[in-house]
Amino acid sequence: MAHFTKATSVHDWVNQRLGIDTVRRVMATEYWIPKNINFLWAMGMVLAITFALLLVSGIFLLMYYQPNVNTAFDSVNYTIMREVDFGWLWRHIHGVAASVVFLVIYIHMFTGIYYGSYKKGRELIWISGMLLFVTFSAEAFSGYMLPWGQMSYWAGMVITNLFSLGGLHADGIVEWIRGDYVPAQAFLDRFFMLHVLLLPLAIMGVIGLHFGALRIPHVNNQDGEEIDFEKEAAKYKAGDKKHSKVIAFANDFMSKDMFVVGIFLIFFFYLVFFHYDFAMDPVNFDPADGLKTPAHIYPEWYFLWSYEILRPFSTNIGLMAFGFAQVIFFLLPFLDRSPNAIPASRRGLFAVWFWLMLIDMIVLTAMGKLPPEGIFSSIGFYAALVFIGLWIALPIITKLEKKA
């Protein structure tokens, strides 16, 4: 048995048993963050806070929501929205946060791409981040089924049909996923389970992995500078905070981080109170009807770019392009052949690649929302080709890149 002495304080009593001083040192006061970063480095904390908002509002929604095809719609649109005191608040927070979380994820991703934060030991940060993107997408999709409105039903129909794998006609898989020939009670129940238990558990696990992957390589910085964290930390600890290139995670970095979070929260609650409607599709305020397709089915805005890659092609090619779009971002650390982990602005052709990719994804998103007719069809088609082309070009242009 370890040696325990008579405690001198409550803190000491707990510390002897749990080692909280060590935890604090490892996690906060001696976890080093570079000084040369900007507000984009706060997006991780913004995401963590948004996830917490989703969790808390979700708990309250869960108290009144009923996963039954006959009562689900009313339990959301009547019970929660009209009867429960402040029920509207939880629903609007949940809906707005589900949308905004993707906006911040995309900013977080493109920040990583711009500054090369997926290279030189940071590959696992990128891969675990992409896993989070996938689990968040599944979480968003399963949650979208729950109000059991027209868009829930038909998005559920169309997306689960993707699993028939086009020309392979694997209808058995589709029926297995749904538990029925069409989305019905079994379908609603299992997506409810996924949304409130299995996927949140998976997300929390992967968040742990994401943070863990960050620990050894440390956070990147905005100049692509290779920092000797041990040397700089020694300076900091010796009291030379001014010349040290790093600061402690807490309280130094956290104070700035939480300042950005504060600004974000003001914007977020402005949306929740005054502009929540952007996150609530009007079509979903009609109850699900298996015998009537809405005139125009589209997913939420954050899935539009990949949906647009699926749409302009015939079934099999569309599915392949879609599958490509889903996995290709995972491979970024390996497709980028350049050893330079510096900002895109100093990487020649890669800077062009970065901005083209960003613009192309915005174009795809816009086209995905418009009806698939005439000129929009063609723009969408070429934007999808550009997307694929850019990924094919990436290894070549990064190979040609000179060592910085």
Added chain:
Amino acid sequence: MKNGRRGFMGKAFGAVAGVGAVASLYAMKKSWDPLPSVRSAGFTTLDMSAYKENELVVEKWRGKPIFVLKKTAEMLAKQNDADKARDILVNGEHYMVCIGLCTHLGCIPGYDSKGESFLCACHGGMYDFTGMVTKAPPPRGLDIPPFKIDGNKLVLGEEGPEYKKMKETGITL
């Protein structure tokens, strides 16, 4: 010696855990299967004498919409052999009976009785009055549900000789 014993215990546990893992995966897979009550969810019987020419009626079979369209004489005149093979004949009348889900990704196409064609609003696919594709992305014509002709009636869910023939010749999946 000690290592050998430990190795054996490791392998023994691995074997037990492996059997358990496979067995539980099997149980989990089966628990996701559609329930027997869902699987056996009845047959739909349609009285074919009730339909009017060029007027689309949407019936329901296993939760899916079923398109029934009685063809007009002009339509029949326009049909080629491939079109004719998709016809269902009941009491000398020609019908199109199809599952009303777009073969692309399962939206319900709408019928335009003037143009005698179907338009799927989801991704712009089109079908003619026989259920054949006239504009991509749908990869094939509308599927024909299993049917059996029984006098004036059509039983959906049962495979009659006419349906089996369509399936063999690849007219429907």
